[in-house]
Amino acid sequence: MGGQSGIEIGLNAAIVGVRDGQPHILVTREGNGWDALPYGPFAPLDHRTLDIGLRNWVREQTGLELGYVEQLYTFGDRGRHAQRGDTGPHIVSVGYLALITEDPAAGPGGASFARWFGYLPWEDWRHGKPAILTDEIEPRLKRWAARPDQDDTHDLVLTRRERLRICFAMEGADWDEEKVLERYELLYEAGLAAEAKRDGREAVKFWDKLPQLGRPMQFDHRRVLATAMSRLRGKLKYRPVIFELLPDSFTLFELQKIVEAILGHHLHKQNFRRLVENAGLVEPTGDVSRQTGGRPAKLFRFRRDVLLERPSTGVRMKGGPG
Amino acid sequence: MGGQSGIEIGLNAAIVGVRDGQPHILVTREGNGWDALPYGPFAPLDHRTLDIGLRNWVREQTGLELGYVEQLYTFGDRGRHAQRGDTGPHIVSVGYLALITEDPAAGPGGASFARWFGYLPWEDWRHGKPAILTDEIEPRLKRWAARPDQDDTHDLVLTRRERLRICFAMEGADWDEEKVLERYELLYEAGLAAEAKRDGREAVKFWDKLPQLGRPMQFDHRRVLATAMSRLRGKLKYRPVIFELLPDSFTLFELQKIVEAILGHHLHKQNFRRLVENAGLVEPTGDVSRQTGGRPAKLFRFRRDVLLERPSTGVRMKGGPG
DNA sequence: TCAAAAGTGTTATCCTTACACCCATGT
DNA sequence: ACATGGGTGTAAGGATAACACTTTTGA
Numbered sequence: 276m277g278g279q280s281g282i283e284i285g286l287n288a289a290i291v292g293v294r295d296g297q298p299h300i301l302v303t304r305e306g307n308g309w310d311a312l313p314y315g316p317f318a319p320l321d322h323r324t325l326d327i328g329l330r331n332w333v334r335e336q337t338g339l340e341l342g343y344v345e346q347l348y349t350f351g352d353r354g355r356h357a358q359r360g361d362t363g364p365h366i367v368s369v370g371y372l373a374l375i376t377e378d379p380a381a382g383p384g385g386a387s388f389a390r391w392f393g394y395l396p397w398e399d400w401r402h403g404k405p406a407i408l409t410d411e412i413e414p415r416l417k418r419w420a421a422r423p424d425q426d427d428t429h430d431l432v433l434t435r436r437e438r439l440r441i442c443f444a445m446e447g448a449d450w451d452e453e454k455v456l457e458r459y460e461l462l463y464e465a466g467l468a469a470e471a472k473r474d475g476r477e478a479v480k481f482w483d484k485l486p487q488l489g490r491p492m493q494f495d496h497r498r499v500l501a502t503a504m505s506r507l508r509g510k511l512k513y514r515p516v517i518f519e520l521l522p523d524s525f526t527l528f529e530l531q532k533i534v535e536a537i538l539g540h541h542l543h544k545q546n547f548r549r550l551v552e553n554a555g556l557v558e559p560t561g562d563v564s565r566q567t568g569g570r571p572a573k574l575f576r577f578r579r580d581v582l583l584e585r586p587s588t589g590v591r592m593k594g595g596p597g
Numbered sequence: 598m599g600g601q602s603g604i605e606i607g608l609n610a611a612i613v614g615v616r617d618g619q620p621h622i623l624v625t626r627e628g629n630g631w632d633a634l635p636y637g638p639f640a641p642l643d644h645r646t647l648d649i650g651l652r653n654w655v656r657e658q659t660g661l662e663l664g665y666v667e668q669l670y671t672f673g674d675r676g677r678h679a680q681r682g683d684t685g686p687h688i689v690s691v692g693y694l695a696l697i698t699e700d701p702a703a704g705p706g707g708a709s710f711a712r713w714f715g716y717l718p719w720e721d722w723r724h725g726k727p728a729i730l731t732d733e734i735e736p737r738l739k740r741w742a743a744r745p746d747q748d749d750t751h752d753l754v755l756t757r758r759e760r761l762r763i764c765f766a767m768e769g770a771d772w773d774e775e776k777v778l779e780r781y782e783l784l785y786e787a788g789l790a791a792e793a794k795r796d797g798r799e800a801v802k803f804w805d806k807l808p809q810l811g812r813p814m815q816f817d818h819r820r821v822l823a824t825a826m827s828r829l830r831g832k833l834k835y836r837p838v839i840f841e842l843l844p845d846s847f848t849l850f851e852l853q854k855i856v857e858a859i860l861g862h863h864l865h866k867q868n869f870r871r872l873v874e875n876a877g878l879v880e881p882t883g884d885v886s887r888q889t890g891g892r893p894a895k896l897f898r899f900r901r902d903v904l905l906e907r908p909s910t911g912v913r914m915k916g917g918p919g
Numbered sequence: 920t921c922a923a924a925a926g927t928g929t930t931a932t933c934c935t936t937a938c939a940c941c942c943a944t945g946t
Numbered sequence: 947a948c949a950t951g952g953g954t955g956t957a958a959g960g961a962t963a964a965c966a967c968t969t970t971t972g973a
Contacts, residue, residue, distance in 0.1 A: 324673050349671040351641070351650070367641075526925090527925085527926095545928095545964090568924065570923080570969065582754075849952085865936075868936065871954095872934095875934095889951060890949085891945080892945095893943075894952060
């Protein structure tokens with residue numbers, strides 16, 4: 276077996292917060308114009324665990340004290356962490372999802388908040404099917420699916436056409452909001468993500484000029500972001516994680532708007548309210564908010580007791596009219 | 598920030614298969630009498646990805662060609678990978694779950710199949726509440742909960758008593774079959790897992806003599822196994838992963854018995870059959886099996902098409918009479 | 920007065936759960 | 947005959963999804 280040399284572990288955090296009712300992530304803007312997630316190497320001599328390393332590192336860089344933190348996945352692909360020369364150590368990156376309540380103060384590294392749909396615009400169906408899907412992505416994916424897939428090393432249980440059907444709801448299939456990562460990875464594999472070109476993938480030769488399909492990111496950070504979005508969309512439905520993004524008190528409408536922003540589609544108002552209340556997720560504070568644009572709304576707070584109650588509670592909900 | 602030195606990435610696989618209707622895992626028996634999961638270091642020069650590294654490594658050691666493989670979690674705790682002296686590199690371990698259909702041939706390393714409930718006996722409720730819980734674990738956990746928890750570094754959202762209630766169904770709460778990892782970690786933290794003593798944890802001083810609470814494992818492998826069991830119990834309910842453990846054709850009774858063995862409790866027969874059939878998970882092969890001890894049973898096979906259909910299909914099922 | 924959002928009420932449908940019962944085979 | 951597991955039918959209950967409608971505020 277070959278040598279074991281020069282491994283470094285990178286900790287990346289997709290730190291999600293809400294500003295103006297929209298989900299944002301904390302990014303740093305690099306010199307080459309590509310955004311990056313907050314990133315730091317794991318230093319085992321300083322940090323007892325990976326989680327502690329991540330927290331310490333984010334604190335040092337941005338002053339943020341992270342609350343909810345969840346490990347997502349560990350990626351080890353050579354070639355997706357490359358930048359030009361690539362003579363450094365092999366980097367294995369551990370992705371994290373963190374949820375915060377407030378706007379972070381801009382840290383020394385110049386971190387700032389950016390809308391997360393800027394990176395994955397095809398994931399936002401709140402205003403109907405995104406034009407970028409119909410106009411740009413689908414036609415190209417169809418061409419890609421028509422080619423044989425001998426060249427790629429993918430477990431060939433499914434054909435390209437079947438994968439398109441499942442991931443991108445082609446041929447009348449339903450759009451599965453949780454398949455964010457699968458979609459991004461497919462776009463990368465098809466050479467439609469700008470990162471594929473940067474990494475020197477073969478499939479890119481097939482395309483002449485490509486519009487920008489979502490803002491690209493440094494290293495494999497867009498993949499980490501996609502993983503974070505997948506996880507959050509899934510977890511929302513069976514754990515009360517959404518409240519890690521909200522202030523202490525909020526109206527049901529605010530809650531709904533944020534859930535919709537995370538899921539990327541509209542929900543049915545009346546049923547949403549009833550489900551949330553019946554599930555015992557919230558309790559009224561007694562106050563009302565008059566900033567609603569309409570009738571004043573009761574303010575609610577998260578009932579922390581639910582963490583001690585039923586094993587699974589979340590905001591499970593199918594789609595509905597806007 | 599401190600130095601970055603001597604990191605090694607270990608790949609561990611909890612390889613699950615079925616023998617005699619019971620789930621087993623592939624283990625190697627080490628010199629000191631403690632079992633270990635198949636383990637190998639990640640060699641980035643040889644392997645393009647972590648998954649490929651794991652597959653190659655398992656192939657070399659056991660001759661097994663893994664099918665279904667899923668990354669579980671990456672653990673970086675110093676002190677839980679220690680063995681006596683501990684002067685080696687810091688080891689970050691990436692845990693995997695793999696499912697196989699057939700008994701493996703014993704590999705050169707002397708790997709063998711062991712019942713997975715041997716390591717986590719409190720997880721098997723198929724014959725009622727396990728005696729080891731009532732007789733050994735619960736009384737000790739109550740004593741542990743009565744002590745203050747100043748010494749441990751745990752995010753103190755919950756008290757020890759609340760954690761017991763949630764993880765171990767104390768005070769009338771329901772047993773959540775998916776909390777396998779949380780339970781094992783709590784036992785470790787309380788010093789009730791033999792690994793805690795090996796790792797030199799403080800809490801151990803509190804106990805005089807402890808019976809063996811499940812077979813311990815080398816390094817943090819029992820934690821990886823617990824993670825695997827948690828994941829499998831959860832995933833079963835929304836993805837058709839169970840069929841990765843079954844031969845091409847099987848009776849519904851065999852299917853049910855294996856699901857029960859994974860979940861650790863009995864299911865309601867009639868409803869199980871209907872749910873599985875209604876969900877379109879299986880189709881009859883046309884043959885029957887006469888090895889049933891009763892009326893011959895129709896043989897079924899997994900309908901691979903479901904992978905192309907509804908976004909979530911699995912064997913979701915609440916408990917029922919035995 | 921109107922737009923915007925807060926709220927209430929009702930109903931159809933599906934899924935889960937539970938119970939009752941008959942069928943075919945080997946010993 | 948009887949034990950064992952295979953297999954079918956049906957009904958109660960709860961959760962979801964889809965409607966329609968009223969109320970209260972600010973502009």
